[in-house]
Every structure is written in C-alpha cells, then in structure tokens.
Amino acid sequence: MGKRTASERKTPEDIKLEFIRKVHLFEDLGTEELKEAVRYMTLKNYTKNDYLFFEEDAEPGIFILVEGLVKLLKETQDGKTIIVRLVFPGDVFGWIEWGKNAPKNTYTAMAVLNSTVLYISNRDFINLAIKYPAIAIKMTCDATANLLQTYEILKSIASGRVEERIAKVILELADRIGVKKDGSIVIRLPLTRQDIAEMTGTTVETAIRVMSRWKKQGIINTERGYIEIINRRELEKLLV
Numbered sequence: 258m259g260k261r262t263a264s265e266r267k268t269p270e271d272i273k274l275e276f277i278r279k280v281h282l283f284e285d286l287g288t289e290e291l292k293e294a295v296r297y298m299t300l301k302n303y304t305k306n307d308y309l310f311f312e313e314d315a316e317p318g319i320f321i322l323v324e325g326l327v328k329l330l331k332e333t334q335d336g337k338t339i340i341v342r343l344v345f346p347g348d349v350f351g352w353i354e355w356g357k358n359a360p361k362n363t364y365t366a367m368a369v370l371n372s373t374v375l376y377i378s379n380r381d382f383i384n385l386a387i388k389y390p391a392i393a394i395k396m397t398c399d400a401t402a403n404l405l406q407t408y409e410i411l412k413s414i415a416s417g418r419v420e421e422r423i424a425k426v427i428l429e430l431a432d433r434i435g436v437k438k439d440g441s442i443v444i445r446l447p448l449t450r451q452d453i454a455e456m457t458g459t460t461v462e463t464a465i466r467v468m469s470r471w472k473k474q475g476i477i478n479t480e481r482g483y484i485e486i487i488n489r490r491e492l493e494k495l496l497v
Contacts, residue, residue, distance in 0.1 A: 269300050273375060276323050280347055282399070285391045294389075297381040301374050309366035309374070317354040317379040319396070322346050325372025326446065330365040330455070340456040342403065343369075345433060349399050354379055369447065422457040423467050424495040427477070431486055441478075442486040 267275075273295040277283045283291060300323075303309060309320065309327065320327075327344040341364060344350050352360055377385065386393035427444070435442040454464040471477045476492060478485040486492065 270295055273298050273300060276375065277321070280321055280349075282321075282349060282392055282395050286389060290389065294385060297377050297385050298375045299377075301376050303368040303372045303374070305368055305371050307368045307372075309368065312363050312365045315363050315365075317352055319349060319351045319353065319377045319382050320366070321375040321377075322348050322350070323373040323375060326369040327372055327374075328367050328369050328452070330367060332365075337458070338455050339458055340452065343430075343456075349396070350403075352400075353382055353396075355383065369452075418495075419457065419459050419463055420467055421495050422459070423453060423464065424492040426453065426456050427484060427486065428489070428492055428496075430484075431489070435486070438485075442489060444484045444486070446483070448484070 270292075274291055277291060277295060277298070283294060286294060298321075301309075303325070310316070312330075312332070322344050324346050327350070328340050329342045329344065329350060331339050331341050333339060342350070344366075350366065352363065354360075382396075386396065430444045430446065430448075431442045434446065435444050437443075450461050450464045450468070453468070454461045457464065468477065468479060471492075472479055474491070476486075476488045478487055
C-alpha cells in the first residue's frame with residue numbers, strides 16, 4: 258500500500274487552521290493563538306440546495322464559508338423571496354446574541370453549490386472575542402458593512418428601475434468574482450433567472466426579458482453556468 262499524500266494526512270484541525278489563516282478576522286493572531294481558535298470551530302459540509310438554517314428556527318452563531326457559495330434569503334410579507342446577499346469563500350455570516358439583545362429578524366441560508374463552512378457557536382464566539390478583542394472589533398465592522406449593503410439592496414428594490422437593479426447585481430458579481438477573458442468579463446456562477454429575479458426584487462419573466470434584450474444588443478452573453486459581460490460601459494450607464 259503506497260504512502261499517503263500530504264493532503265490525505267491532514268486532520269480536520271489542519272484544514273481549519275490552513276483556512277482561517279486567510280480570513281481577515283483572524284489575521285492578527287499568531288500560530289499558537291490560531292491553533293486555540295480552531296478548537297472553537299466545527300467543520301460542516303452541505304450539498305447543493307441544502308439549507309444551512311431556516312429563518313424561523315435559526316440559532317445564533319458565526320459561519321465562515323470555506324468553499325462553495327451560499328445565498329441568504331428573506332421572505333417578504335407578500336410571500337416573495339429576496340436574496341439579500343451572496344456569500345463567497347472567506348465571507349462571514351450569521352449573528353451573535355448577548356443577553357436580551359437578540360435580533361427580531363434574521364434570514365434563511367441555502368447552499369447554491371456544494372459548500373463547506375466553519376461554524377462557531379454563540380457562546381464559543383463570545384468567549385473567543387473576549388480573549389481576542391480584535392476579532393470582536395473586526396466582526397462588528399463586518400456586520401456593519403453587510404448591514405449597509407442590505408440597506409442598499411432594499412433601497413434599490415424600492416426605488417430603482419428593474420434594468421438598473423439587474424445591471425448593478427451583474428456588475429457587483431463581476432467585481433467580486435469576474436474573470437477577464439479576451440476583453441470580456443466572465444462570471445462563472447450557476448445563477449438562474451430565478452436567482453437574478455430574487456436578487457433584484459422582480460419577476461422571473463422580467464429578468465428573462467431584460468437579459469435577453471441585452472444579449473441581442475451585444476451587452477452580455479449568457480450560457481448555461483455563466484454570464485459574460487461584453488460591454489461593461491453600457492451596463493454602467495444604467496446606474497446613473
């Protein structure tokens with residue numbers, strides 16, 4: 258029987274340690290401090306379309322996406338679903354409760370792709386943050402940035418034109434994970450028109466109509482599994 262490779266010899270703690278070195282929440286910790294931090298973390302795997310938690314029964318805690326893609330969903334009063342945020346590897350989501358300070362509204366989390374997360378329970382995160390205050394400060398900054406992003410999404414849904422909202426989402430995805438190729442920007446994500454509609458507060462039919470028109474105009478190209486931005490300037494004109 259052959260020797261095991263280095264990756265096969267890795268323990269769950271090794272995998273967690275290797276990953277959190279890249280997460281900005283923990284970048285100020287030394288090696289020994291990181292080794293202690295991973296003791297608070299649980300590695301969890303989800304297959305595509307699995308729910309990490311539902312809004313009505315979610316427990317407080319912090320999730321860090323290791324690999325994959327997760328979408329955070331919110332149900333409106335009229336029964337519509339809105340994607341309030343896409344979570345990419347390295348991103349942090351979830352929430353913390355302290356005493357009676359519990360959020361009145363949360364969200365549902367669903368795996369868009371096979372995904373792996375690190376989970377820290379509410380109690381463990383509080384203990385970790387008390388021991389390493391820099392983590393608590395960075396977590397607060399992250400939460401503030403994400404809250405402001407959510408406000409922008411809701412404001413756009415309430416007041417922006419549909420074309421503007423869809424253009425904004427596509428451009429944000431391009432800036433986050435787009436790959437430049439032969440003068441175009443390719444977004445390789447398995448996003449459906451339903452996903453685009455939920456991210457922009459519109460109907461699937463409207464999302465199809467708008468994106469089909471842009472495709473005919475040579476602004477974008479859409480194939481199964483990706484969106485290609487051919488003329489970014491035309492999309493940017495819609496944001497003014």
